[in-house]
Amino acid sequence: MAARWSQYKRTWYFLRRNTLAMVGLGIIVLFAAAFVYGLSYPASSSVPTQYCATNGEWPPTASNPCYDAPNIICTYPQGTVPPTANCYMTPRDNPNFIAPTATLQGGLGQFPMGSLVYPAADLSSSDPLFYNTYTMLVKGTVNSIGISVLIVAAGAGAGLLVGALSGYYGGWVDEVVMRITDIFLSIPAILLVIAVIIVGKSSGLVTFNTTLVLIGVAFVIVWWPFYARIVRSQSLVVREQRYVEAARASGASNGRIIMRHIVPNSVYPVFVQMSLDVGTIPLLLAAITFIGFVLFPYPLIPEWGSVAAAGASVLTPVFTQCGVKGAVCAIPWWQILFPGLAIFFFSLSVNFLADGLRDALDPRLRR
Amino acid sequence: MRMWVYVVRRAVLVIPVVIGVMTILFVLISSLPEVERTCSFYHPSGRTSPCTTTIPCPQDPSKLCPNPVYQSAVDALGLNKPIFVQWAIYIGNALSFQWGYVAQGSALGTGETGSGLPSLAGQSVATVLSEFLPYTIELSIVSLLIILVVSIPLGNLSAVYRNRPVDQASRVMSFSGYALPAFLLGSFILAGMTFALGGPAAPSAICGGSSTVFLDFFGSWPQPPCVPLYGTANIGPVGFPNWLTIGYISSPTGFPTVDAAIHGQYYLALDTLLRMVLPAIVIAYTTIAGLLRFVRNSMLEVMNQDFIRTARAKGLPESKVIKKHAGRNSLNVTITVLGLTFAGFITGFPVVEIVFNLWGVGRIYAYSVVGGVKDWDFGVLFGTTLLFTYLVVAANIIVDILYAYLDPRVRLG
Numbered sequence: 001m002a003a004r005w006s007q008y009k010r011t012w013y014f015l016r017r018n019t020l021a022m023v024g025l026g027i028i029v030l031f032a033a034a035f036v037y038g039l040s041y042p043a044s045s046s047v048p049t050q051y052c053a054t055n056g057e058w059p060p061t062a063s064n065p066c067y068d069a070p071n072i073i074c075t076y077p078q079g080t081v082p083p084t085a086n087c088y089m090t091p092r093d094n095p096n097f098i099a100p101t102a103t104l105q106g107g108l109g110q111f112p113m114g115s116l117v118y119p120a121a122d123l124s125s126s127d128p129l130f131y132n133t134y135t136m137l138v139k140g141t142v143n144s145i146g147i148s149v150l151i152v153a154a155g156a157g158a159g160l161l162v163g164a165l166s167g168y169y170g171g172w173v174d175e176v177v178m179r180i181t182d183i184f185l186s187i188p189a190i191l192l193v194i195a196v197i198i199v200g201k202s203s204g205l206v207t208f209n210t211t212l213v214l215i216g217v218a219f220v221i222v223w224w225p226f227y228a229r230i231v232r233s234q235s236l237v238v239r240e241q242r243y244v245e246a247a248r249a250s251g252a253s254n255g256r257i258i259m260r261h262i263v264p265n266s267v268y269p270v271f272v273q274m275s276l277d278v279g280t281i282p283l284l285l286a287a288i289t290f291i292g293f294v295l296f297p298y299p300l301i302p303e304w305g306s307v308a309a310a311g312a313s314v315l316t317p318v319f320t321q322c323g324v325k326g327a328v329c330a331i332p333w334w335q336i337l338f339p340g341l342a343i344f345f346f347s348l349s350v351n352f353l354a355d356g357l358r359d360a361l362d363p364r365l366r367r
Numbered sequence: 368m369r370m371w372v373y374v375v376r377r378a379v380l381v382i383p384v385v386i387g388v389m390t391i392l393f394v395l396i397s398s399l400p401e402v403e404r405t406c407s408f409y410h411p412s413g414r415t416s417p418c419t420t421t422i423p424c425p426q427d428p429s430k431l432c433p434n435p436v437y438q439s440a441v442d443a444l445g446l447n448k449p450i451f452v453q454w455a456i457y458i459g460n461a462l463s464f465q466w467g468y469v470a471q472g473s474a475l476g477t478g479e480t481g482s483g484l485p486s487l488a489g490q491s492v493a494t495v496l497s498e499f500l501p502y503t504i505e506l507s508i509v510s511l512l513i514i515l516v517v518s519i520p521l522g523n524l525s526a527v528y529r530n531r532p533v534d535q536a537s538r539v540m541s542f543s544g545y546a547l548p549a550f551l552l553g554s555f556i557l558a559g560m561t562f563a564l565g566g567p568a569a570p571s572a573i574c575g576g577s578s579t580v581f582l583d584f585f586g587s588w589p590q591p592p593c594v595p596l597y598g599t600a601n602i603g604p605v606g607f608p609n610w611l612t613i614g615y616i617s618s619p620t621g622f623p624t625v626d627a628a629i630h631g632q633y634y635l636a637l638d639t640l641l642r643m644v645l646p647a648i649v650i651a652y653t654t655i656a657g658l659l660r661f662v663r664n665s666m667l668e669v670m671n672q673d674f675i676r677t678a679r680a681k682g683l684p685e686s687k688v689i690k691k692h693a694g695r696n697s698l699n700v701t702i703t704v705l706g707l708t709f710a711g712f713i714t715g716f717p718v719v720e721i722v723f724n725l726w727g728v729g730r731i732y733a734y735s736v737v738g739g740v741k742d743w744d745f746g747v748l749f750g751t752t753l754l755f756t757y758l759v760v761a762a763n764i765i766v767d768i769l770y771a772y773l774d775p776r777v778r779l780g
Binding site for chain 2: 179180182183184186187188190191192194195196198199202203279283286287290291305308309312333336337340341343344345346347348351352
């Protein structure tokens with residue numbers, strides 16, 4: 001244990017001398033602070049000022065469903081008749097979704113982060129909550145970072161175990177496991193994740209506030225083969241080492257050899273891959289929520305990508321409709337810019353750190 | 368090993384992978400509710416009443432599609448037979464491109480509001496995908512050209528001038544490109560160009576067909592995509608790429624640029640190409656990171672080889688050493704990576720195609736997962752996944768064979 005501790009200390013020493021990695025670490029600390037802030041942020045921050053009913057009828061019925069009347073808006077005065085059913089207007093179907101205050105006049109306008117209200121799904125609540133853009137971003141920080149860390153941890157854990165077993169035993173076990181990873185790796189990751197999510201949702205396995213869990217599970221199903229590959233190639237080398245031979249000679253069981261020798265010694269490249277993936281998964285997650293913006297119809301999942309998708313979905317019609325230069329042109333640019341920047345800086349800093357980590361762990365790359 | 372032995376061996380190894388992929392998809396499809404499997408996408412005239420995410424489909428399939436349709440679906444899919452027979456039937460269907468039909472109640476089946484897309488309901492999924500694939504291939508080629516032109520010289524330069532400003536700049540570029548979400552870059556390039564060059568158009572001008580700055584960069588066909596105000600106007604299939612079967616221009620190849628050129632419409636061909644430039648830049652910028660790094664590393668590796676030292680020792684000018692000796696040799700590996708990047712490309716860029724309103728296969732895929740008002744389109748969803756898997760697997764084989772051809776040592780293994 002002491003030897004391993006000193007190894008960590010040496011890695012930290014090399015890492016500390018890498019400026020970019022330290023910049024990355026600094027930004028990550030800021031994100032961690034935002035994460036804590038988001039955790040303690042009040043769950044529901046605003047009361048909806050407008051929501052949809054169906055042709056003026058409430059509640060919606062089977063013959064008069066909410067979603068089939070996309071252009072009818074019922075504006076309730078603030079404080080009256082709160083919605084009782086899970087039925088809201090999707091921004092992309094709602095021409096008045098861009099609130100009148102949200103204007104971009106002559107290039108720069110107000111900054112109405114609080115003007116748009118989304119019904120949002122939250123793990124902690126079985127009823128939709130109401131978030132404005134700012135709250136969506138704050139809660140999105142918790143969800144996006146939290147889910148990517150969990151996905152990477154679970155995926156790496158599963159991959160580590162499978163990869164170590166496959167590399168250690170070799171033979172037909174190895175052959176079977178590697179063919180299975182081949183199969184998973186030849187399906188484009190995003191598509192498989194979306195397919196798993198949709199099948200999960202249509203089978204009625206999930207309710208709206210557990211969609212996030214489903215997304216996490218889908219990602220882990222897709223993600224473990226990458227780690228299994230890395231660990232397997234590493235443990236192929238490790239199992240030929242003298243200390244493994246010595247352990248076997250002294251009568252250690254296969255399980256003990258794997259847990260005490262193979263896994264700890266194959267884990268370093270996994271660290272690097274994990275740190276890279278923590279930066280990649282928010283990007284993929286955003287792409288998925290962006291593609292299937294209406295895949296998770298309503299309530300929205302508070303996640304960076306879904307805010308951006310809500311903004312971008314009105315971008316095109318607004319752009320095409322709004323008049324000539326100088327006219328009032330309501331583009332919710334902050335909805336695209338801020339989640340985009342959050343993803344960008346998070347991914348960037350994680351990559352800086354991962355790059356520094358790789359340099360610090362690989363003696364050949366040290367300068 | 369002889370070349371053809373290697374090729375055959377490589378091709379045979381693919382079979383279990385493809386069957387495995389189909390098995391995964393079969394498991395997913397089998398866990399769908401029976402109503403969806405039988406009524407939704409099996410039959411061209413599938414369901415009669417759409418169900419949405421708010422009104423669930425009736426449990427009884429006969430309420431969703433007429434009983435003969437339901438029965439024929441059950442018979443054809445072998446739903447009353449053992450599970451492995453169903454599996455074999457699914458694999459047969461997957462291999463023979465019988466991927467189902469566009470569902471009646473889905474976004475693609477009803478024609479999505481505001482997109483200008485007419486209903487594709489009842490069309491075979493394979494046909495629909497084959498119509499939209501050529502545009503994505505063209506877009507991929509344009510993006511790949513941009514990547515080639517940028518990444519090889521820049522990667523070589525940053526290897527030659529290691530840790531100097533050029534190297535740092537390329538590092539910044541690759542890091543930022545990797546971390547930048549495509550929707551952010553795409554939206555802001557589109558908005559920026561529009562505002563910089565004169566602002567968006569007045570509503571009347573758009574559907575009147577006159578060109579505006581915004582529309583110069585927007586949409587996958589010269590005809591302005593007419594986005595009607597929600598629910599007010601029904602303008603018909605304007606903006607729907609008319610190289611498709613419903614279009615009035617015949618399309619011998621399916622590739623929009625090539626078709627336009629064949630018809631002598633050189634302006635259309637040029638316009639189609641120009642519209643690809645901005646999306647291609649976004650795609651190139653967000654995917655170039657890995658490639659830049661790869662070119663740089665392989666160049667660095669080659670630069671340390673003995674024959675480079677020999678070339679320098681015999682007094683060749685440095686430019687010649689880098690261009691002729693190092694550059695050529697590092698290219699071998701780079702080509703294979705480019706091939707794999709291209710394979711990843713053909714699998715579509717849903718996000719970019721959504722932002723720029725392009726009608727490629729990625730956008731069709733995106734519309735298949737539009738829920739909410741509409742129903743999910745399982746046929747298109749799983750069909751696209753199958754198509755992309757075929758493409759990736761095929762590209763892998765081609766790249767491997769190319770690599771074995773370029774570097775005979777690979778064949779020995």
